Amino acid sequence: MKELNDPDLLEHYLGAYEIESIFNEDLRPYLALYRYDHGELICSQGDPYDYLYVLVKGKLKIFTTSPEGKTLILSFKTPLDVVGDIEYVQNTEIINTVEAVSEVHMIAVHHRYLKKFASDHTPLLKFLLDVITQKFYVKSSSLSFNLLYPVEVRFASYLLSVCFDESDALYSGKLSTGALIDAANLIGTSYRHLNRVIQHLSQEGLVERHKGFIVVKDRNGLSKLANHKNIYE
Amino acid sequence: MKELNDPDLLEHYLGAYEIESIFNEDLRPYLALYRYDHGELICSQGDPYDYLYVLVKGKLKIFTTSPEGKTLILSFKTPLDVVGDIEYVQNTEIINTVEAVSEVHMIAVHHRYLKKFASDHTPLLKFLLDVITQKFYVKSSSLSFNLLYPVEVRFASYLLSVCFDESDALYSGKLSTGALIDAANLIGTSYRHLNRVIQHLSQEGLVERHKGFIVVKDRNGLSKLANHKNIYE
């Protein structure tokens, strides 16, 4: 982790995402911009709560580790998103572990100053409300989807979400082999089983295995299989 | 559904739950108190969004129905809780179906007046923020729990939550047979499988089957099985 002492860049992000109003004047001096590299942890579950972060560049992975040591990926995040919002409101320790997947820039504010200067700041409250309701909605859909459908369907949905994201270099309907472990953890199954499912999808002609990656062959077929739902957006 | 024209009762609820400050003076004339009887629907998924409700008496069941016709119970709610908060913030149609399990009293406000008189009312915003973060937290735990543990563990946790609720007539560690279908839908499994699990728990001496209900025999054992987690609170 490295603090970027670059007020212009900070300004730029605030402007680009139209979030100037969220942080009022009193708060501005306490905004910091941090950079994290691939693989770095921003915070870990159980840590005491310190900062509210706003993700303005890069990609984050949010996951939890069970007492038995299993990893469950809860989501991937891209700008604009917020980390530590639930903890800020509830005043609890960090719930999940957050890791940088790529180079990441985050605006950070210590909760001390948030409480002091912005606990009644309407734009911030509204912003948080908006972000958190969205999170809730996604989580709720995700829960239903996971309980109601088997891995094959979930993976189809996942593939559609991940492989056709324009903002990503690998939007071309491909998924690197290495990403399969993450995929398995995200949809809550084992790597072994995911392989089985891929084999099946492959027999159906929906995807194809190549060296180093798999590629979507029949986007419509997958979409049909996934009930036209993209819950991993 | 019936509107209760009882300003005193309304006042009583506002006082009892300390939520007077949430609804400011402008809003007060537009607060209504509704009564629903067992089995009545408050709203159904897909309905246009109209009211924000505050549950002040009774018990609600929140569920969703999949395109395939499967029912998944998302939660049971008791006072103090809010219905329609997510929809209000996101301005979307009703997400889930809400049904009264017992006689229910709810304070209702049309979103028209909320937007008009309270869209910047800090106490309301904070209240919503608090309620929704709690919902998110519960939902998030629930998702992890469901993906990480088998039905046996989930049911153990469910039993502990439901059977030992002091405010309920059946707190004595019993669960009526009829409630098993709901239980199955809540933890996202089939009635058939739940029966299998109960049989197993019964062999282990953790619960016992009686005519018309099952009863918890070894609360500690169940708690251990459930990893000491009560996610259905």
Next chain:
DNA sequence: TATTTTTTAGGACATATGTCCTTCCCAACA
């Protein structure tokens, strides 16, 4: 009381998923 309907428990079988382990392949390296 006899008959029908509903509720409840479980049998039989198929599918979904997990765990452990092995094999194969390719790249890094001695």
Next chain:
DNA sequence: TGTTGGGAAGGACATATGTCCTAAAAAATA
């Protein structure tokens, strides 16, 4: 060039769970 180590795919087997159907019991009804 041969060796080694790690990643990737999948075999074998056990467990978890779903679907469909049946049997027993209880409740409702004729």
